[in-house]
Amino acid sequence: MKILxxxxxxxxxxxxxxxxxxxxxxELANVKMSVNPFDEIxxxxxxxxxxxxxxxxxxAVSIGVPQAKETLRTxxxxxxDRAIFVEATTDVNVDIEPLAVAKLLAKVIEDEKPNxxxxxxxxxxxxxxxxxxxxxxxxxxxxxxxxxxxxxxxDSATVSREVDGGLQTIRVKLPAIITSDLxxxxxxxxxxPNIMKAKKKPLEERKASDLGVDITPRLKVIRTAEPPxxxxxxxxxxVDELVSKLKNEAGVI
Amino acid sequence: xxxxxxxxxxxxxxxxxxxxxxxxxxxALGDVTVLVATQNGTEAxxxxxxxxxxxxxxxxxxxxxxxxxxxxxxxxIVSLASGYSHIAAGSTAFSKNVLxxxxxxxxxMILSDVTAVKDAETFDRPVYAGNAIQTVxxxxxxxxxxxxxxxxxxxxxxxxASVDNVSVPADPGLSSWVEDxxxxxxxxxxxxxxxxxxxxxxxxxxxxFDTIAKLADKLNAAxxxxxxxxxxxxxxxxxxxxxxGKIVAPDLYIAVGISGAIQHLAGMKDSRxxxxxxxxxxxxxxxxxxxxxxxxxxxxxxxxxxxx
Numbered sequence: 001m002k003i004l005x006x007x008x009x010x011x012x013x014x015x016x017x018x019x020x021x022x023x024x025x026x027e028l029a030n031v032k033m034s035v036n037p038f039d040e041i042x043x044x045x046x047x048x049x050x051x052x053x054x055x056x057x058x059x060a061v062s063i064g065v066p067q068a069k070e071t072l073r074t075x076x077x078x079x080x081d082r083a084i085f086v087e088a089t090t091d092v093n094v095d096i097e098p099l100a101v102a103k104l105l106a107k108v109i110e111d112e113k114p115n116x117x118x119x120x121x122x123x124x125x126x127x128x129x130x131x132x133x134x135x136x137x138x139x140x141x142x143x144x145x146x147x148x149x150x151x152x153x154x155d156s157a158t159v160s161r162e163v164d165g166g167l168q169t170i171r172v173k174l175p176a177i178i179t180s181d182l183x184x185x186x187x188x189x190x191x192x193p194n195i196m197k198a199k200k201k202p203l204e205e206r207k208a209s210d211l212g213v214d215i216t217p218r219l220k221v222i223r224t225a226e227p228p229x230x231x232x233x234x235x236x237x238x239v240d241e242l243v244s245k246l247k248n249e250a251g252v253i
Numbered sequence: 254x255x256x257x258x259x260x261x262x263x264x265x266x267x268x269x270x271x272x273x274x275x276x277x278x279x280x281a282l283g284d285v286t287v288l289v290a291t292q293n294g295t296e297a298x299x300x301x302x303x304x305x306x307x308x309x310x311x312x313x314x315x316x317x318x319x320x321x322x323x324x325x326x327x328x329x330i331v332s333l334a335s336g337y338s339h340i341a342a343g344s345t346a347f348s349k350n351v352l353x354x355x356x357x358x359x360x361x362m363i364l365s366d367v368t369a370v371k372d373a374e375t376f377d378r379p380v381y382a383g384n385a386i387q388t389v390x391x392x393x394x395x396x397x398x399x400x401x402x403x404x405x406x407x408x409x410x411x412x413x414a415s416v417d418n419v420s421v422p423a424d425p426g427l428s429s430w431v432e433d434x435x436x437x438x439x440x441x442x443x444x445x446x447x448x449x450x451x452x453x454x455x456x457x458x459x460x461x462f463d464t465i466a467k468l469a470d471k472l473n474a475a476x477x478x479x480x481x482x483x484x485x486x487x488x489x490x491x492x493x494x495x496x497x498g499k500i501v502a503p504d505l506y507i508a509v510g511i512s513g514a515i516q517h518l519a520g521m522k523d524s525r526x527x528x529x530x531x532x533x534x535x536x537x538x539x540x541x542x543x544x545x546x547x548x549x550x551x552x553x554x555x556x557x558x559x560x561x
Binding site for chain 1: 353
């Protein structure tokens with residue numbers, strides 16, 4: 001079984017993002033970038049399925065700026081067999097929309113013919129939570145989103161999903177799209193020898209313009225603003241003072 | 254212009270709060286038709302018909318819709334989509350699963366977690382876990398979006414819309430339901446809790462989280478944790494509050510032994526009142542806290558628990 005995992009290069013989750021003064025976006029120059037954390041979980045799941053002998057090959061795909069090739073090297077070091085990079089822009093300030101990403105992935109999937117796609121449930125930059133669902137729609141495949149456990153049995157996957165107030169288990173026919181939630185697994189740390197080995201793994205480069213997909217944005221970002229800022233409050237000196245403030249000033253207890 | 258609003262239904266009833274808030278977000282856009290897609294949905298449809306500002310309720314009642322599976326629900330919405338300028342729903346696990354699929358089938362983009370409807374094509378939505386707010390304009394013929402309901406007040410009752418039954422397309426049969434497991438906990442769910450007590454690395458061990466639990470019991474609060482506490486193995490990862498965990502906005506958030514990493518702040522900074530308890534007086538958490546108390550959590554927490 002071949003598994004394909006889309007990965008996105010995003011601002012590292014530990015970076016305090018800065019909104020540009022002119023409202024044109026978020027400062028992305030000279031900012032630490034990493035693999036989108038949910039995609040890292042997706043890669044981990046795919047690699048574990050390979051280690052269990054269920055998957056035979058794990059292929060990662062990233063779409064975006066050329067720097068995303070570094071992101072692909074990271075996931076190759078995690079145990080991905082090979083990677084495909086699709087250049088869709090050279091401008092780091094351009095975010096390729098989920099619909100366009102899904103269309104490009106659908107093209108790659110036509111050639112690669114994986115039995116399963118595991119994607120992160122959302123990217124922590126645009127927070128759209130859409131690419132997996134859109135890809136499933138375009139391919140006419142079933143979808144199991146927000147997965148917290150995955151069991152492959154024959155030609156179906158049994159997936160436990162994080163829904164409001166609990167878990168829902170569904171069975172989805174393969175090929176299918178699964179999107180990973182936080183509880184699915186804890187991604188491994190990458191050891192140095194694997195980083196060295198990853199440099200020799202195959203990384204194919206393609207261009208979005210060669211895939212015959214219209215990726216013209218549907219959304220225009222008019223303005224990016226800071227959210228209302230919280231002001232620091234007061235320091236209290238005792239538990240009694242805290243209780244009194246919570247009761248009488250804040251009215252929350 | 255007209256809106257098709259997908260209703261949230263649970264156990265045969267309308268999730269009124271979610272639907273009433275979503276209605277208030279979309280009512281300025283045109284006539285609103287509410288779609289109830291479930292099995293045995295007569296009661297839920299009647300509940301929807303009573304809400305203010307509903308012009309019509311469509312009831313799609315079919316066994317294939319009983320478990321909110323994405324493929325049959327999306328196929329149903331697409332079969333009804335013609336004529337609507339907007340297709341929306343309150344942002345829930347259900348709508349986030351279904352509406353992006355609908356959008357792709359209609360060849361349009363999705364807008365997730367809309368916090369303000371500026372006009373028929375312009376919306377505000379948070380990005381970077383709420384650390385920036387984008388105003389976006391859609392050029393798509395149909396706008397498909399989910400609504401962050403916390404940003405809107407609920408409409409009242411007093412409506413008397415008609416309920417029409419609609420036919421349901423054949424189930425694509427791509428997935429099937431196995432079981433639902435409600436979280437068995439005396440505590441409220443993290444994202445719905447009025448009060449939350451969260452622990453960080455400063456709590457020191459899994460056993461020490463009992464101190465957090467005692468305070469949470471007293472406040473009928475949910476328990477949260479920082480990513481550092483989860484990574485250290487002190488707390489399970491479904492307790493994680495932060496950019497990669499749950500985004501919460503309770504009335505009261507008590508952060509205990511949490512330094513206030515950016516990743517954590519992104520998940521809780523919209524709480525109404527934030528209390529920070531930390532032994533390091535320079536911890537960044539104090540910059541967002543309404544009330545800060547510097548000291549040893551192992552003496553402060555028992556005292557606080559006793560005095561509440």
